[in-house]
Amino acid sequence: MIVHISRRYRFAASHRLHSAALTEQENRDTYGKCDNPHGHGHDYEVELTVAGPVDPVTGRAVDLARLDDLAAREIIAPFHHRNLNEEVAAFRSVVPTTENLSIEVDRRLRARWPETFGETLRGTGPCLEKVRIRETDRNICEV
């Protein structure tokens, strides 16, 4: 039986939304307060949805210890209490919006998924179904 597990993690990070491809005025118009040159921060909440069959012995559809280790390595360690623009390579050239952050989290997890969980086809192991990031209660992105 296939179930869908939602696991939540949290990290706090700062960022500045500013694109080198836009003028100063365009950046202010596009990002508003988020373009503040000194940056600002959020308590991010990452919700991963993983689908998989329930193992008849363990009663688990995903090995939570492995999922938590993966999240600790790929999300918490690189992002928690970091300046995303300065300290995360992906955001040197890409604006760390919630959209791009979700894409980056999804990319990082998928890159390590096979070595963490082995076979990932539906029916044989857990698959990453959704990454949902809550930047604030009013700003949530899902990939």
Next chain:
Amino acid sequence: MLISKKVEFSASHICRSAQLSDAENERVYGPAANPLGHGHNYIVEVAIEGEPDPVTGMILNLRDLRDILEDRVLSVYDHRLLNREVAPFDSIVPTVENIAIDIWNRVAPCISSTAGGRVKLYSVKVHETDELAVEYRGEP
């Protein structure tokens, strides 16, 4: 169209499998493997699917849905040690995955029979903590 209802129950459980060694149990379940048990305040969100009745404007009277959940889930699960007092957890581990599937099995036939086949259960989502929830949609 979907409509959902949320209810809560509190229960204790022990996440250990007799088919695993002590070390394996502790690796898989972490502190939840404590043989003396621990508990949670579970939140159950049940979504049903159907079209609103043209007269009442309701897919299913939510009072009927509440009564089903009270009778089939809360009276069975609330303030119980799941491993000892709720079948099938004498033989399978009461993980939140298995709890969501068991609640589906208890509720699905009642939803169909109450609404005369007009309404069906769409999903059961069980929140064990703020960090962990499982949704079951009846997928084999």
